[in-house]
Amino acid sequence: MGEPSTWYSRPAAKRWRTTAPGSGLDFHRSLPGHVPTPLVELPSLATELRVGRVLLKDESSRLGLPAFKILGASWAVCRALCLRSGEDPAGMTLSRLAALVRAGSGSTPQSVLVTATDGNHGRAIARMARLLGVEARIHVPAGLGIAALEGIRGEGARLVEEEAVYDDVVARAAASVEGSESDVLIQDTAWEGYTQVPQWIVDGYTTLFREIDDALEARGTGPDLLACPVGVGSLAQSLVEHYRSRPGPGQGPVLLGVEPDSAACLTRSLQAGAPVTVDTSAPTLMAGLNCGTVSSLGWPLFRAGMDAAVGVTEADCRRAVRDLEALGQDAGPCGASALAGTRNALAETSRRRELGITEDSVVVLVNTEGRAANPLV
Template sequence: MGPPRRAARGSEPPLIVSSCAHLTRFPFLAATSEHEVVSTPGHARLVPNPWRERGYGGPPRGPTRPISFHRTMPGYAPTPVVAMPGLARTGQVAGIAVKNEQDRLGLPSFKLLGSSWALHERVKAAAGLSPDALIAFPDLSRMARGLGPPTLCTASDGNHGRAVAALAEALGCGCVVVLPADSAASRIDSIKGHGAIVELVDGSYDDAVAAARAAAHARGHWYCPDTVGAEAADEERTFASDVMAGYGTLFEEFFDQIFRPPDLLFVQAGVGGLSAAAASSLRRISATARVVVVEPEGSNAIALSFASGAPVSVPDTPTVMACLRCQSASFVAWPILLAGIDAAMVVTDEEAAAAVRELARRGVIAGASGAAGLAGALVASADGMLRARLGITADSQVAVVNTEGATDPASYAAILAG
């Protein structure tokens, strides 16, 4: 995909509102570009994407659907969708549906969908099989062992690393996961619990990614990234793209379960893989539904990238939404985000924590990262300006994803007590 095209002046009503009267609370959005941003007296900000392609139908699909493979995995079943009629009434919308990923294939997040499909494709390529071949999971285990078996290596802020570790354990492979040194002890222990070696690096998530890539190359491991930079080799880009394709199973299930495309989908983002998968899946069935990326305050690389029209990085900023604490969008996710996402929204730790508590009252366990999409939906539906800019009405059907359970029990307990 070439450089982003600027929206034609006067071609449609502008999505961007503004007065920036309240931007002192968010200096990182105050001077992003010539584009204005939607600001509110509260703690949320909306950065519309002026380069959204109205005719975009998602990237080309491969010859084999990831869900066909996932159905061969032991314990596979679609995760539930939970209706939230009380929250819908509060938000003055017709409905809020939550896709609940607190338990997916025995893990407390959706991440195994991506890593398993990407490894399926990697093993298939290593074995010289046809691109349209489908390997059932029991056969994948046998084939992986026949290849060495390889040692898998990745970086993580928690959930992707645990998914790769669990996959390696199931396939009989070794595994090395590189994490920032300030990662929660519970996340480190959960990864070690699958037999993986955990290596800690001082610095940010981006530093962990660089360290994992270097370690994999130096040691001859299979590098299994869920994000890549522009410098990545083709094999690395392919793996990260396949991770995103694997996430598509979540949305294929979701849209079948709710019987119709939602009017709005709020989906949280770290490096943008899940939100790119959301855009890819939804754009194949609806050109008019709006997809809004939700990011933590400070870890708002996608919002700033929309404002500038090109990928930008942000400093490492602590947040209770630890799994969204990322400094840049994935190189392979960015073109999809640019073409398929309508806007990026920033939420605070306090708003995410409030959404955690709302879900808990309704029997859904969610960490702060898992509740971020709902936080965006609740803040947007409660604000007149944001409702107008996103086209939220009393007839709107809103969809969100709870991407994780209580992956950091101490943090979860503190939020519930707050």
């Protein structure tokens, strides 16, 4: 497998605590097709990794989409449209929200949902627009895969293809809504002056981790290590907020962030002790993780509460996709990176000891997407 070129660890992070995040679970339950996604046990990987159990949280079919993003997108759209209409989001359902949008509010023009995306977030926003009967405008960077583009178009959204890297596309999408009375920006990264919507997205992802806890509790155990893919960091922020806010004595589980070697903005930032922007012009199989700057909203939590972060190579990722496929699991490159990163993190005895991982440990891999979201090429 080879030595990973990108590695960070700080075991003291598991002792840090923060306040509990918000939750969009009640709203999620009103969405068509809502059910908890599977948590699948993979004994052969437990044997390989020399741990007690390995379980895969399978987000390859979340609410009819091939990725987890709809959890954050739907809750942020709900909160943003409720705020725009002066409505209380407590107890809001999809049908009530759609009726609210159709009714309008006097002189206020009908909303247009706008975002920048490297794939799954944009499709989730487009799906919410379709469910609510409003328009969506999705800005995408150069080099986004055909499957991702077709998925967004298939939701009926207007696609704006930019000849730019992801970070620049985010800036262009934000600039495009300035002065508009109809455009509502639903972006999953934060910057100065834009933190409310990204936090709602993070809160929406809490549903995923609550499902993991419920499934493990039913099996009489809890997680010792959770491996989570990282792009700009919204899902990873939700991971940290959820597991570093749980009550009770003792230390929390090890939280491992996984990134492409070529776009390891979180790992490099943790190593430097301050946010670092990395060049993401090189393509990667893990297109949804090809982000150059970690979310400013998440950064303080990562610095305080993330135990470890690791970069993975294209070869490591490709192997993980194939190995999971052989085990009957539908994992695209971003989702499979959780396995690739865990392999790298646990490859050395010194790292295992540092993280407190033993032959009895329970490892959870967050498979954020299926192959339909980002086919392996």
